[in-house]
């Protein structure tokens with residue numbers, strides 16, 4: 054009961070203080086807001102990057118072309134040799150007839166030309182469609198397959214994948230760095246806000262001490278104040294996440310840059326994200342105020 | 353157990369800057385006593401009072417207040433002694449943005465008292481100092497004497513056994529000072545609160561005829577029962 058009363062007292066005090074020093078509070082709330090918005094944006098970015106790079110990695114298919122003259126047995130040997138490699142996830146065979154049929158059915162013009170080819174005249178090649186388990190090791194796999202006998206060509210959109218992987222890695226690193234820097238700046242600002250509150254309430258604190266308030270009671274309002282600042286600072290970022298991401302998602306119809314890259318569905322993604330942001334606001338506010346209290350409230 | 357309410361044994365206080373404010377002080381004060389501490393400027397009156405409420409720690413010696421060894425109290429435990437006593441200063445130390453009622457209630461709020469308890473105790477304390485009609489006024493709407501009575505009400509609201517006053521009439525004219533003394537005397541008589549008051553005010557000391565403890569340059573030089581202001585002792589040579 055007594056504890057509850059004290060917490061109630063501290064909370065009331067903390068709220069009063071937030072509004073009494075409103076310009077000051079507003080400054081740190083703004084800072085928390087900016088930080089959290091940027092944190093949210095980088096989280097959205099990296100979550101999506103993580104998401105579609107995973108998709109792309111799963112979807113990357115290399116096409117292995119077999120020499121035209123290869124016999125059925127030789128083709129079978131190639132199949133077994135590829136299958137025995139480490140990094141192979143799936144392996145499908147597509148004969149040149151199947152390729153031909155596919156091409157014919159996809160296009161009128163191709164159809165008219167190809168329909169005149171007999172089975173022996175078909176200049177297309179038998180192919181294997183291969184997907185790998187680990188895209189980072191795709192180069193080794195490609196080299197091994199290339200060195201097989203009767204393999205003509207291995208094609209896997211090399212450059213684009215390499216580029217995407219490096220870009221994703223850079224984005225991830227930059228956003229992690231930005232988040233760390235921003236959190237540090239915000240904590241610093243909260244420490245200073247609470248420090249000023251402590252100074253502006255020196256008289257009150259000394260009277261509290263005089264009439265026998267415990268250290269816990271004296272410190273509590275400031276820690277609560279930090280938490281309240283964090284909470285108030287997370288309101289806008291949460292709204293921005295929920296409405297912003299939803300509208301971005303609808304605007305791009307769930308896709309970004311190319312149809313290959315799909316965005317994460319907003320529900321429940323935005324709610325998880327909001328929870329993380331609110332939690333982060335609270336934690337950052339608490340760390341800041343706790344440090345300020347420790348450093349500037351000599352009781 | 354100590355028979356006396358306050359026991360000061362061989363206390364010496366040297367400040368960090370090397371100034372020794374109190375030398376080898378031995379003093380006992382009984383429950384319900386009313387004692388003045390007088391002495392010239394810098395004689396150590398405030399230092400003695402500060403040690404009693406553990407604002408300062410004695411460099412040497414022992415101070416026991418109501419069974420609590422104040423000298424040994426750690427910083428985080430200081431609230432224990434503060435809840436046993438009330439303190440009044442020359443400069444009132446009120447919260448300017450809170451009204452009379454809030455100022456007094458504050459002392460109970462911060463120690464976690466119940467709301468109903470806060471209300472009855474606060475009103476009772478304000479009645480005792482004669483300010484029941486001014487509960488909604490703010491400090492800047494009150495005279496110096498009234499502000500000091502608010503401070504006294506705040507000091508006694510938690511029914512402490514001891515009331516420390518450091519020149520409570522220092523900023524008041526003689527008439528208001530006597531008003532404050534009547535309030536303090538009343539508290540001493542009706543509540544049995546032990547009162548220790550440091551003062552410069554000769555007239556008050558002479559009129560009250562209470563115990564007078566005389567300090568000179570940090571040393572106890574006289575201790576009169578029903579004394580009066582000791583001009584001779586105060587005089588600077």
Ligand SMILES: Nc1ncnc2c1ncn2[C@@H]1O[C@H](COP(=O)(O)OP(=O)(O)OP(=O)(O)O)[C@@H](O)[C@H]1O
Nearest residue numbers: 367368369371373392393394395396397398399400
């Ligand atoms: N915080 C402090 N640090 C260093 N020296 C101090 C401190 N407080 C008081 N002193 C010194 O201790 C001595 C006693 O001071 P104290 O304030 O106790 O005197 P006092 O009797 O209350 O004087 P006054 O009548 O002027 O209030 C003085 O020499 C003073 O300069």
Ligand SMILES: [Mg+2]
Nearest residue numbers: 397398399518
């Ligand atoms: Mg003094």
